[in-house]
Amino acid sequence: MSSNVLVFGANGYIGYGIASGLRRSGFHVYGVIRNVDAIADQLGKCSIIVDAVGFTKSLSEIILKAVVSAGKQRTQDGKLAHYAPLFIFTSGIMTYGDTSVYGLRPLDETIKPNPQTMEMKAREEHENLVLATSSSIVHTTVIRPGFVYGSHGGFVADLFYSEKPAVIHGRRDKRWSWIHIDDLAEGYVLVARASRSLVSGQIWNLAAPNDNPTYEEVRSNMARVSGQQIEYKEASSSDRTPPRWDTDSIINPSKAIEQLGWRPKHVGYIQEIETYYKSWAAYKQQQ
Template identity: 60%
Template sequence: MSSSVFIYGASGYIGLGVALGMRRAGYRVYGMIRNEKHSATLIQNEIEPIVASSFEDAEKIADILASCSIIIDAVGFNEKLSPKILEAALRTGKKRTNDGKIPHYAPLFVFTSGIMTYGDTSATGRRPVDEVIKPQSRPTKPRPGASASDVTNMKEREDFENQVLASSCASLKTTVIRPGFVYGGQGGFVADLFYNEPLVIQGRRDMRWSWVHVDDLAEGYVALVRAPRSVVDGELYNLAAPNDNPTYEELRTAMAKAQGRKEKIEYKAADGDTPSRWDTDSIINPAKAMNELGWRPRHVGFVEEIDTYYKSWAAHKAAQSAAK
C-alpha cells in the first residue's frame, strides 16, 4: 500500500486510533498535531508528525496535503475550525486534479461526526436509526435538560455534514462517518467522565447508546478508504457494534464493579444542567457499512470486558500523572 493519509487531530483519542489503524493497513500516515509533546507518540507508532500551531496553517501543510490521496478530519465538529479544514481539502483537490481536469487524482475527504447528530430519536421508538433517518436536532416539545445551546450545536453539526457531502466534485470526494460512543485503550472523554464522577445516574436509567471499540472504529475507516470512490462518495456511514447498546444503569453498575466501588448508585431526575442529548436513546444501525464496506466489528462488547477496559484506562491515567 503506497497511498498516503493525512489526519487532522492525530493525537486525539479517535484520531490516534484511526492513525494506528491506517498504519497497520499499510498506509503512509501523516498526523497533524498542535503540540510538539505528542510527536514522540506518533513517531513511535510509525506515524509522521506534522506540528503546526494552527490547523489552518495552509502554507506549512500544503505540499504534504497535496501528496495525500486521503484526508481525514478526526477533530470533530468545530464551528470555526471545521469549515477551514474542508476549505484546505478543496484547495488540495484542485491542486492534485488541475482544477478537476484529471479527476482520477481527486483525494477522498472523510469528516468525523457522531451519533448525537441524530438528536432525539424517540419518534422511531427503540429501533436503531440508519443513515436515511433525518436527524431530529430540535426537540418537538420542551423536556427536562433540553439546553438551547446543546440543540443548536447538533443542528450546526448536521448542517456541516450536509455541506461536506455537497462539496463532492471532480476534484474532491467526500464522506461522513458517524461513530457511536467509543471505548477501549486509553479511553476518551466519556471514560474520564464516567470513571471519575460520583455514581450518579441523571435522567433515564434505561437510556441506551450504541458503542464501538476504538480498534473496530479504525477498521471501519480502513474499510471506507479501501472501497471504490464511486461507492463512498457523498455517503454517510454509521459505525457502531450492532448489538452493543447496554442501558445506562447496566453500564454504570458494571463500571462501579470494575472499579471496586461500593457506594450506592444515586438516581436523579434530569435537570437544567443535564445536556438533552444525554437523556435520549442513541442507537444506530451499522448495516450500511457492514453491507457496502464489508466492515465487521470484532470486540464482544463494552460491558462484557469492562474490567479490561477499566484497567487500560487507569494505566494510561497513571502514566500521564507520572510524566507530569
C-alpha cells in the first residue's frame, strides 16, 4: 500500500486542515480543487482519497464515481483486493437533523438521522451511497465532524463574526458539538492508518466529548471578543442563520475514542475564543 493521499477540496478551510494534518504525519498529500477529470492518473496512485469539498450532490457523485473507477483499475476489478483504496467522505453533524426525541442524549453512529431540509436529506442519502459502495475495489467510510473551529475559522466563523449586530436566532439553549481543526485532522490520520477491516463501511463522529456550550454562550462570547451588540430574534426562514440549526446537535465520539484511540487535545471553543477571533480577523484583513 502506498502512503499517497489525494484530498478533494484541499484549498478549503477543512480540506486544508486535513491535508496539513496528513502531511505532518508523513503521508504524501496531493490536493485537488475542482477538476476531477484531470487527475485520473493520480487517483490510481493513491491508497487514500478524501472528499472534503463539502456536499454538493452533483460534484459529490462525480467524485465517488471517479474513486470507484480508480479502485477498479488499481485492483483489476477486485482481483487484487489488497490494492483497494480507502475513500473518506466528509459529512457533518447537521445531517442528524431534528433528533429531539432523544432529548440531550449525545448522538452516536447508531442513531438514524432525521434531516429537516432537502439538502440534509440528500447528504444523508449520499452517506448511505458511499457506505454501500464499500467492496473489494474500494473501501469507504464517512466522518461526521462537529462544528469546526481553530486557525482562521471557516463558514461558521464567517457567518457569525460578520453579522453585526450579533443576532441570537431562536432557541438560546440549543447546543452543538465543536471540534478543533487540528483534532479533526488527527481523526483522519487515525482512520487512514487503521486496518481496512475496522473502518470500511463505518461512520465516525468526531467532536470533543464535553465541548457543547449553549448557542447563547457561543454568540455572547463571540460578541464580547468582537465588540458587537447582541439582538435576540425568533428563528424564521428569512434569517441569515439557517433555520435547520434551531435544534440540538450533540454527538458522541466514543466509537472513535475506543476503536481508533482518538484523543482531542484542545480544551474548547469558548475557552480560547479571543485567540480564534483575532486569528479570523487578521485573516480577513489580508484578503
